[in-house]
Amino acid sequence: MQRATSSFSHKCGLWLVLVLTSLKLTPLNLVGRYTRINMVMTILDTLFTGQMTGIDTGCYNFDCPGFVPINQHFAVGAAAQSVSTLDGRQEQFPATIWMDPHSGHWWLKFSTNLAIGYWPSTLFTHLQNGATEVQWGEEIANKKDQPQHTTTKMGRGNFAQEGWRKASYFRNLEIIDEGEITRPPFGTVYTYMSHESCYNIKPGIHNVWGLCFYYCGPG
Template sequence: MMSSSVLIILIIASVVASIDFSDTRDAEIDQLLKKLNKPALKSIKSPDGDIIDCVHMKNHPIYDHPLFKNHTIQLRPSSYPEGWNNEDSDTKKQSLVNQLWTVNGRCPKNSIPIRRTRREDIVRAKSIKRYGKKDPNSLPQSKATYSANRNFSEHEYSQVVVKGKFHGAKAIINVWKPYVQPDEFSLAQMWVVARPSSNFSEVNTIEVGWQVYKNKYGDDFPRYFIYWTRDGYSDTGCYNLDCPGFVPINQHFAIGAAVQSVSTLDGRQEQFPVTIWKDRHSGHWWLKFSTNLIIGYWPSTLFTHLQTGATEVQWGGEIANKKDQPQHTTTKMGSGNFAQEGWKKASYFRNLEIIDEGEITRPPFGTAYTYMSHESCYNIKPGIHNVWGLYFYYGGPGRNPNCI
């Protein structure tokens, strides 16, 4: 039988160990906050609660990456796909994607807006080491592979996919505010992928769209986001600016900020155009919103296989189902309505286009196909229209009598 003195010693040791662990975690959080939150020339409080720090270009996050200590930041693309008017990208002529923080101020010249990371953002993360990263192997699988692993996969998709050789892609993305269960997310995005083999650890991706992800952002607003990886989400890459990689250059647009206006059922439909393309001279992958709002770029040497081009483009919705309950999650994809509900009810992507190796922008007619990982929960319905080009409706409510 354990003596009372031994028991007291064990309790004290346990308390001390707990305190040591807590102190270590606090120190790690402080270190990460210091790394992510650069000195600001000016800070702007957004009405939605965000704080936007205006960071001088000399303190740009890209300089934290070991490959880019001496990187020369490119302030505008050096090449565009065929038929584009390069002057449209002149910063003086940019049409802005409205963000709520801008009603309280703008960033000074030679600075970029960065959404401030808060302590609670990191505390909510399961791992400080993997803060801002997706789960490994969270790229869509083949239908057969997904069906075999459905009980283990947390991610579900409804997509249009095209395979070939590409230097970019475009789409207009409809925005909603879906219900999302705690610790899960719902998103709509475009994936530009280089998948050279069946070895998942070699997958390179660039991703952009909107997402509702309370565990990350602390609220249920749809937010503009980006993502990248060069090793199948294993060790490299992250959301937004949670690690160095993407090079924002625009002083009017904060990555990770909330989308100001969202679509309503049977009402006004909100959308935004997005384009990703490979600069033929520098090799960088550029990101553009709206008709001429250049956001920034991913340096070519950030990647392995995307240095030469993409092999796949995907457009569509994704949800995370944490499977905390025996039934399927009630997290919604898109508007939460199935694709067949159509206009002003279902969410959509329209004007899907790819940019080929000849820098020609064109719809992927005849080569695109649909992919649904769990059709009774979330589905997709494509079509062709004289104004919308190649488009699709997609989404669903999750749990329903046919999705359990």
């Protein structure tokens, strides 16, 4: 199985909480090819795993322990009703993860005010005071028995510089600070590409999109 996932994560030292809005690609003869809104949670915590094993420690949706759903009208893991098309309509999916300073719970919200649920504060021993790093991006995961460098497309398969209606993108990248104020990230903002000839990134600042970046690649 190979999959492409778009994600953003909150880091604090070696402890990682990873929640993804995911494009999961699976073989057509198994379950078909769908764009799904999935949650994946990976905790890199030596207290639990004994070692940092990354994606192997992850779980999907409500298989993840502890998440408390509160919205009965949104099916996490269901197929998306509409997706972006090349050179056509572009679908956007606003998502926010933030810590309630009163309860310490980490909330998941879609769109403007659609609260989906939360991860209780007791799940995380090193995030009581927030996170020290935030990441946005996409990864290709190859779970074959004898993996080699994958030719799986990222996004639509176009390179980032092709831009609007061709490449995938993140826009309005913001954080919520100690005063519960939403604002652009502070400190060093950097990009990382593991195989630039296969997948790349084009960051920028836009008067409407704010801090943003295009990304994609053919594999």
